[in-house]
Each structure stands twice: as C-alpha cells, then as structure tokens.
Amino acid sequence: MRKTSWALCAAAAGSAVAVLAVPTVTTDRSHGDTAVTSITVNDGKPVLLGPAKAAAFPLVVRARDGSGIRAVDPVGVWGPNYGVLKVGAMRCTAGPGTESVCRGTVTVDPVKKEIFNDEAGTWFVDLQVTANDGDRFVGKATGGFSLKRAAKLSGSGVPATATAGQRIAVQGWLARSFWTDNRFHGYKDGVAYLQFRAEGSHRWTTVARAVSAASGTVKASVKVTGPGDFQWYAPGDKWTGDAVSREMPVRTR
Known part of the structure; x- marks a missing residue:
C-alpha cells in the first residue's frame, strides 16, 4: 500500500x-x-x-x-x-x-x-x-x-582491430532501477554520448549522440580515426543517475 x-x-x-x-x-x-x-x-x-x-x-x-x-x-x-x-x-x-x-x-x-x-x-x-x-x-x-534511480550502461560493437577511416557500428544498452519489481529495465528516451579517447591521451571527446529506444538500446555509426578507447556515457537527469560503460579498446592496422 x-x-x-x-x-x-x-x-x-x-x-x-x-x-x-x-x-x-x-x-x-x-x-x-x-x-x-x-x-x-x-x-x-x-x-x-x-x-x-x-x-x-x-x-x-x-x-x-x-x-x-x-x-x-x-x-x-x-x-x-x-x-x-x-x-x-x-x-x-x-x-x-x-x-x-x-x-x-x-x-x-x-x-x-x-x-x-x-x-x-x-x-x-x-x-x-x-x-x-x-x-x-x-x-x-x-x-x-x-x-535518483541508479542507471547502468553497457557497450559493444567496437572491433579489437580496425583500419583507420573504417566506419563501425557501436551499440549500447541504457537501463535504470525499477523499484516496483527490483530489477534494471531499459530506459526509453535517455541521452547517451559515445566518447573516444586517443591512445596516450587522458581526454575523452564526444563523437556521437544517441537517444535510447524503448528497449534502452543506443546506436551510433562512427569512423575509427586511430588507436584508442570508446565508451558510452549517459549524464542522467533529475530522476535518473549518470552511467558509463566499460572502455572498448580499438587498435588500427
């Protein structure tokens, strides 16, 4: 009640x-x-x-x-x-x-x-x-x-090795706490940014922006400019916490 x-x-x-x-x-x-x-x-x-x-x-x-x-x-x-x-x-x-x-x-x-x-x-x-x-x-x-409702964010689709200039499709899943059934579920209409950090750098740069689908999935198509790491980042809002995916490394041929 x-x-x-x-x-x-x-x-x-x-x-x-x-x-x-x-x-x-x-x-x-x-x-x-x-x-x-x-x-x-x-x-x-x-x-x-x-x-x-x-x-x-x-x-x-x-x-x-x-x-x-x-x-x-x-x-x-x-x-x-x-x-x-x-x-x-x-x-x-x-x-x-x-x-x-x-x-x-x-x-x-x-x-x-x-x-x-x-x-x-x-x-x-x-x-x-x-x-x-x-x-x-x-x-x-x-x-x-x-x-806020805690969030989590996963990422996939970054190959271990790519050619400089190659376009890749990066996916992710944005989810947040549902206190009703005590599980994480996909978060619709959440904003997530695909970020890249060049090898040897400490700075992340946003390379794409995505809005999550009803299932919580996010997608972006970007070019590989060189070796480094990708990650998804969601800043959250008034009701939902921020979240970041694992780092997804890529090397170039």
Missing part, C-alpha cells in the same frame, strides 16, 4: 526512529535565537539508489545557540508523491563556539517497498532544533537533496 501523509505524523514514544511527516514535522513555531547554519545529506552528493539493495546515507545538521543544542527532533525527510524515508536518532556534539554538529542516518530499502519509481527527484528535510535554554528553531523544507 502506498504511503499517506496522515499515517506518518507520529511515532511511538522512545522510538529510535525520528518522527516522519509530509510535509511538516510539527505545528510548533520557532522562538529565541536558535538557528540552523547548514543541512547536508549524503555529503552533498545525489543518492543513486539501485533496484534491490538497501541504502543508508548520512544527514548532518549544524545549528547554533548560546546555550548549546539539546536535540534535533523530530526530523522528516520527504519527497515527491508523499514519499517519506526513515531517519535514525540524531546525535549532537558541541563546538566549535556556540555551534553543534548533529548526525543521523537516513535509510531506504526498495525491496521493502519503502520507495516507488515516481518518488525519484528532489527531496527535502523538515526538522525541529531545541536548545538547552528552551529556544527552538522549526524549519520546513530547510534542506534538500537529489534521490
């Missing part, structure tokens, strides 16, 4: 899991001089979630108050289509100065149907920070991060 907002607005007292809510964690208001200076999820990198493996990634909240920070609780992590994720208890360490650093872990398991395909995209963090003197900061959508 899909998650609904009303069912996620409370947690048992003493639970190690923070309260989850969509989209707000509390009806309380901020008061006093407590402030959040930063919220970082997954070290600032997009979360690329595969189809069948649970993931855990860090949530770090930096907050300040002259009396010190007592707790960051409750915390809500929410996304598109009423998506919510579990957040472990936040643990705070004082310093430097009036700032405290509070750390917790966000978890998600696609096999347990804790996330669905249409919940990929931009996610947000709601939270309440309480200081030792009773001051409080309440933030709605105070932080944000990207949670």
